[in-house]
Amino acid sequence: MEDGDEEALKDWRVWRELSVKKYTEEYDRLNVHFDHYLGESLVxxxxxxxxxxxxxxxxxxxxxxxxxxxxxxxxxxxxxxxxxxxxxxxxxxxxxxxxxxxxxxxxxxxxxxxxxxxxxxxxxxxxxxxxxxxxxxxxxxxxxNYGLVTGMSTRKGYRCLLSQLMKESASVIYEKMSENADKLAQVEDPQVRCRGERYLWNQNPGFHC
Incomplete structure (x- = not known):
């Protein structure tokens, strides 16, 4: 890449595009949007x-x-x-x-x-x-800056993807919501809301996912 080798750059573009696509999907679930995705590799x-x-x-x-x-x-x-x-x-x-x-x-x-x-x-x-x-x-x-989570190391293969964390969080939230059947019945698409799809903030006064 440093020498401008087109084959190396071609491979890098493919992986970068796939990475940005995944970032965009996960950020979208959090209602976070960016105009540009710029990294030092683009300099x-x-x-x-x-x-x-x-x-x-x-x-x-x-x-x-x-x-x-x-x-x-x-x-x-x-x-x-x-x-x-x-x-x-x-x-x-x-x-x-x-x-x-x-x-x-x-x-x-x-x-x-x-x-x-x-x-x-x-x-x-x-x-x-x-x-x-x-x-x-x-x-x-x-x-x-921010600290690191104890036990997490991408180089050693010890990591938790954001998608995994969000999935687990949604499961815990839904389980908690299910403890109150009356309030759960008032929520439209509770599982969808807990997954963060389409709705980040639930305006129902009983629950905030």
């Missing part, structure tokens, strides 16, 4: 090169054994690597290019990154580099 070499050029012009890039990095040690953030020895980009390079591209396209008032607490340093480095690049909108970026 092209053009925007990455623009970011590196600006960093170089500002004298912020250091070369260390073939790696390109930004020294952030005075802010106690270590050294942020931008390019590996083999010339390939990493998340930070694409995140910087992506932020520039998104501002150019959308002129956002605020951009929020919801990323786990494991990536606190990465986001801190990312925001600091943009600030050093003298982008006035860098102050409008915010990181909202």
């Amino acid at each position: 092209g070499k053009e925007w990455q090169d623009k970011a590196l050029t600006r960093l170089d012009e500002l004298g912020l890039i250091e070369d260390h054994d073939g790696m390109k990095l930004v020294n952030l040690e005075q802010w106690k953030m270590g050294k942020a690597v931008l390019r590996k020895k083999d010339g390939t980009s990493i998340y930070l390079t694409r995140d910087i290019g992506g932020a520039i591209e998104r501002y150019e396209k959308f002129k956002f008032d605020k951009m929020i990154y919801v990323v786990s607490a494991q990536q606190d340093l990465h986001l801190a480095q990312f925001f600091k580099v943009l600030e050093l690049m003298e982008f006035p909108w860098a102050k409008d970026l915010e990181h909202i």
Whole structure:
């Protein structure tokens, strides 16, 4: 993909389309909708090169054994690597290019990154580099972090899909609703409502699914 190999890009497009389709279906059940699905893998070499050029012009890039990095040690953030020895980009390079591209396209008032607490340093480095690049909108970026669920690990195969969680939640809600037959009888399509299909919020005063 880094080299623009069309076969690799073709496979990636197929998997991305399937993933977005699944996201859309699950979000729709939660009454959540997005105008765009953008990821760092969509950030092209053009925007990455623009970011590196600006960093170089500002004298912020250091070369260390073939790696390109930004020294952030005075802010106690270590050294942020931008390019590996083999010339390939990493998340930070694409995140910087992506932020520039998104501002150019959308002129956002605020951009929020919801990323786990494991990536606190990465986001801190990312925001600091943009600030050093003298982008006035860098102050409008915010990181909202979250912890991890004990026992969950996608790499080890220990995970719970959102679809599974919603299915289990719907089952528990319906079971609870069924304890009161009179109120259950007042609800139109109770199982549909509990599954979140068509209705996210049940306006019936007796139940909220």
